[in-house]
Amino acid sequence: MTRLTPIDPAEATGKARELLSAVEAKLRFTPNMIRTMAVSPPVLDGYLCFSSALGGGALGAKLREQIALAVAEANGCEYCLAAHSTIGKMVGLTNGDVVASRQGRSSDPKATAALAFARAILDRRGDVSDADLRAVREAGYGDAEIAEIVAHVALNVFTNYFNRLARTSIDF
């Protein structure tokens, strides 16, 4: 039973309608999380802008989904796990990758280092240890990528908390 009622795109008006139409045009469907965020157009706008901006970053599509899976697992967000399992496979993760990502691991050691770092950020609320920082730099990640990993953790905290609160119906 959802706690926030999603907006029906056919009945949306104003800024909500504009944002929902843009998502529909891009994805060919409007996920329930997007419909629910539309109860506050600034919230939906903020999420879409943040997500889109990070999409233009240095971390690849697969790693973005792997981070999303690792953070969703840690935060216990069923909606996000479903969504990022599906999207992850669309961008080339295998079922094995999906399962491993949820545990913070990957068959690719460089990706594993990023996932471990993301988990450290989450577990320590950003105050990672010198050893954490050393490990992620040794894996080949520079300052820009480190900043992006923090941002991805935050983006996923946003959606995890939102969907856990709203009890969004899974549509993935």
Next chain:
Amino acid sequence: MAEANGCEYCLAAHSTIGKMVGLTNGDVVASRQGRSSDPKATAALAFARAILDRRGDVSDADLRAVREAGYGDAEIAEIVAHVALNVFTNYFNRLARTSIDF
């Protein structure tokens, strides 16, 4: 949020910005403890703390309390978003050990 996450940079910044937008020193101190002289604001702060402490999975009582204080779905969604925005800056500044310039 900054108090709960232990972010010194954010506490400094938001104390300054808070006063620029009209908070008193007393408001700033109280906000750090999740309280306000305004009961409606206190309800929002309590709800924000519940979101943070329970990673979004607030209790029925939490939801009832914030709705009874007069907040609707749009504002509830905004409070989640503000928690997330501040988690972003708190985690970032704690990782980076950003020098305080506020």
